[in-house]
Amino acid sequence: MDILTQIPFSLDRDALLKQAHLELESDEAEEFRVLMDLSLKVGKPKAAYTVSFIERKDRDTIQVGSVSFTSRTLSRNLASAERIFPLISTCGHEMDAASPTDGDALKEFWWDLIKTQMLFAANQHLTDHLHQRFRLGKTATMHPGSGDASVWPIEQQRPLFALLGDVQKSIGVTLTDSFLMTPNKTISGILFPTEKDFRSCEVCHRDNCISRQAPFNKHLWEEIK
Ligand code: SF4
Numbered sequence: 001m002d003i004l005t006q007i008p009f010s011l012d013r014d015a016l017l018k019q020a021h022l023e024l025e026s027d028e029a030e031e032f033r034v035l036m037d038l039s040l041k042v043g044k045p046k047a048a049y050t051v052s053f054i055e056r057k058d059r060d061t062i063q064v065g066s067v068s069f070t071s072r073t074l075s076r077n078l079a080s081a082e083r084i085f086p087l088i089s090t091c092g093h094e095m096d097a098a099s100p101t102d103g104d105a106l107k108e109f110w111w112d113l114i115k116t117q118m119l120f121a122a123n124q125h126l127t128d129h130l131h132q133r134f135r136l137g138k139t140a141t142m143h144p145g146s147g148d149a150s151v152w153p154i155e156q157q158r159p160l161f162a163l164l165g166d167v168q169k170s171i172g173v174t175l176t177d178s179f180l181m182t183p184n185k186t187i188s189g190i191l192f193p194t195e196k197d198f199r200s201c202e203v204c205h206r207d208n209c210i211s212r213q214a215p216f217n218k219h220l221w222e223e224i225k
Helices: 013-017 027-042 072-075 105-134 154-164 168-170 218-224
Strands: 003-006 046-049 061-064 067-071 085-092 138-144 187-191
Touching: 003 105, 013 105, 013 218, 027 067, 027 085, 027 105, 046 154, 046 168, 061 072, 072 138, 072 218, 085 105, 085 154, 105 138, 105 187, 154 187
Parallel strands: none
Antiparallel strands: 003 046, 046 085, 061 067, 085 187, 138 187
């Protein structure tokens, strides 16, 4: 496993205030800025990845070493791939340890917005690192639990973590019995070379999702169901 801990990040303060629906000159904006200042002192976003090779694949299953994944969508997306990059990015456990919110729901919401920006910084840094180090061309990523529940079931976090190794020790991320990760602002998945565009939103039926990045793809859905 390779670990990235020196991840530069800054905060887009105005974007955060806008996301929190705060007036720039308000007292609440000033309180939020205090949290931003604190986060810049304590935050340590991190990422880890490994390089794995597919040993066997069929319509529904991918075998990687002693681990197998069951997902028709993953199998379809990896049809021409041999090498994959299991990965994980996180805002860093230091943000939970230093949380100044004291159970205040509004401050918890603001702190989570900051953690999300740190997670995005970690994930972008990791993606850039992989592309530069391995001279990758076009890639896509899949995450257990993204898209409809059947696409790549969240239970497959367990084999993904088995491939990654001891991420609790290396970057402080833990997997709960219900397959969620702590810190909550953490992303796990597999990055792979591909010629085809793919986004999990294409195989997600959820209506009115503010984070949707691509429309539902009926043709693709028919192909994988
Ligand atoms: S539409 Fe929303 S819930 Fe569905 S995969 Fe995209 S971001 Fe996730």
